[in-house]
Amino acid sequence: MSSFKIFDIAGSGMNAQNLRLSLVSSNLANADSVSSSIDRTYRARHPVFAAQLNEMLDQQNGSSGVEIKGVVESGTPLVQEYAPNHPLANEDGYIFKPNVDTVEELANMMSASRSYQNNVEAMNTAKQLLIQTLRIGQ
């Protein structure tokens, strides 16, 4: 029955959005984690999504789930701030702040949560239709 595939597809979508949401929370939590060197400063992390190339699925009807290709660190330059009294300041008196853009992260969070809801709704509808199909003729 083809409706079972919807659970896989929506499930992969939920999984992907869940990772995105946890990366957003990680970025937001570390938005103010300053450090004394460029190499050790937290950088914003973002997921990379791709459509699952399930050949059999693709040839038959073209539907595909979401695959998580990996997590990349943002390439935006870090914020360098002159704060000689800061306990983490380096010998030149500078601290480094993460390149987390809180506005972008909040927008990301909203998008991820809406997409997650979309997938949940699709799965719920498929479930209801499947149950109704099982009860057909009763």
Place this chain on the structure above:
Amino acid sequence: MSISIDNAFGNHIAALQLRGKRMELLASNLANADTPGFKAKDLEFHSVLKEAESAVGPVILDSTREGHMVPEDNRSAGTVMYRVPAQASLDGNSVESQIEQTKFAENALQYQVSMQFVSGTIQGLLTAIRGE
């Protein structure tokens, strides 16, 4: 008089199968709403259903010589087409969530319509069998 169960359901069985397939495609579109480069797909439903209804069936190429390739008759499985987006995004993704949502809801409702018809037919047949 004999009752043919297959005829009793009409084309609703074929419609149910196609609706199921379309639901899968639309779920895949929704799941990939944030995937860069993903193109939204959909079934060209009406033409497929018309083909399923008609006795003529799809046009198939004639193979008159050995070595002529006969194309697979995959039309009955539904022709998957790319959707033309009203506003494509820069990352190459052509999924528009609001459109996919409405199509999904519409499709689910039509699935239920076909199911109701089949269910009603079964009820009618049961009444006829029991003679109540």
